[in-house]
Amino acid sequence: MEDSSRTQSNIIMRRSVYTFLQNYHFFTTTAAILAFPYSLSILVSQFSVPHSPLLPAIHGHLEAIFMAAEFPPSSKLFNVLGFKISQTVSSSIFALPFTLSFFLLSKASVIHLLKRHNPTSSPPPSFSSIFPLHKPLLSTFVCNLFLLLAANSTAFSILFFGFHFINGFGFFSSSPNWITFMSAAGAVVYSIILANAIIVCNLALVSSGMEKSGGYMAILKACVLIKGRTLTALALAVPGNLVLAAIEALFHYRVVSRVYRYGGGGGGDFNGFWMGLEGVLIAYLYSILLVFDGVVSSMFFKSCKTGCLVDQEGRCCYQIEIVADKDGNGYVKLKNIEEFP
Structure with a gap:
């Protein structure tokens, strides 16, 4: 299973690179320029958010929730997790x-x-053909926010019951090492739940754009398509997220730290100009990688859509469909399209 997932992820990555290079001009101009304001806002938030009253307010509410749940106050997991969230x-x-x-x-x-x-x-799409896809993507994005909220709530509920179950045996008071062990286990559980939720959200966005049907039905279809392909999705998502995190670290090192060091002036207007230009180039690189991540997600969706679900005996092949009834309610349908001898 692991070798098969690695092979599939390598094939999808190669196809994504080939498609990106074949449409290089469109992806690095139109798509990257559209993503540029978002990229710049994410990077700029690194030195604007810490000085805003929003961060300590949210952090204070999370600490109050952790204290009300009676999580161990000495656990570094909840200190780091609360700050990062x-x-x-x-x-x-x-x-x-x-x-x-x-x-x-x-x-x-x-x-x-x-x-x-x-x-x-095919010729590159025009803006008039792009804007109709914004509505299903927007509705799916709003549903994704609720899915991520539910995933975080589920993860914290599991950690709550796990810590209280272990604490009922008195392990925390008898051995401080249990706190470290449970913190590490809790970090693994939280990462697994959140990673699966993010993968479903990304696939749901692509599904809503490909099928022009957004909302919860796109999430439902993404959950069906991702079945049996979670390892492949993780192998495709982890490298991209690591590269994006590296670019954020580069922006912090080259721009944010210098702003703090020189008080925003950089030693003069000339140095400040070049520092701002460097920040713009880093934000543009961030945009290109966001576009490439969209290409990878789209190619992964095509791979899931063309793939088939085979039963345990290997005789029946099914096609995933979403059917709407007269009232507009949709449901997932597995259509038998072929019988194997």
Whole structure:
């Protein structure tokens, strides 16, 4: 299973690189420029959010929740987790207007190009053809927010019952090492739940653009398509997220730290100009990688859509469909399309 997932992820990555290079001009101009304001807002939030009253307010509420849940106060997991969640939520709120507009339009441009049968020979999409995809993407994005909220709530509930179950045997008071062990186990559980939720959200966005049907039905279809392909999705998502995190660290090192060091002047207007230009180039690189991540997600969706679900005896092949009834309610249907001898 692991070798098969690695092979599939390598094939999808090679196809994504080939498609990106074949449409290099469109992806690095139209799509990247559309994603640029969102990228810049994410990077700028690194030195604007820590000085805003939003971060300590969110962090204080999370600490109050952890204390009310009677989590061990000496656990470093909840100290680090609370700060990182507060930082992520604050940055997301800061960049929310750019996410709902420029990021979704950039995602729509990538999906609209790749939904064609032969994107390498087709002309690039126009803005008039991109804007109709914004509505289903927006509705799916709103549903994704509730899914991520539910995933975090589920993870904290599991950690709550796990810590209290172990604490009922008196392990925390008898051995401080149990706190470290449970913190490490809790970090693994939280990472697994959140990673699966993020993968479903990304696939749901692509599905809503490809099928032009957003909302909860796109999430439902993503959950069906991802079945049996979780390892492949993780192998595709982890490298991209690591590269994006590296670019954020580069922006912090080259721009944010220098702003703090020189008080925003950089030793003069000339140095400040070049420092700002360097920040713009880093944000543009961040945009290109966001576009490439959209290409990878789209190619993964195509792989899931063309793939088939075979039963345990290997005789029946099914096609995934979403059917709507007369009232407009949709449901997932597995259609038998072939019988194997």
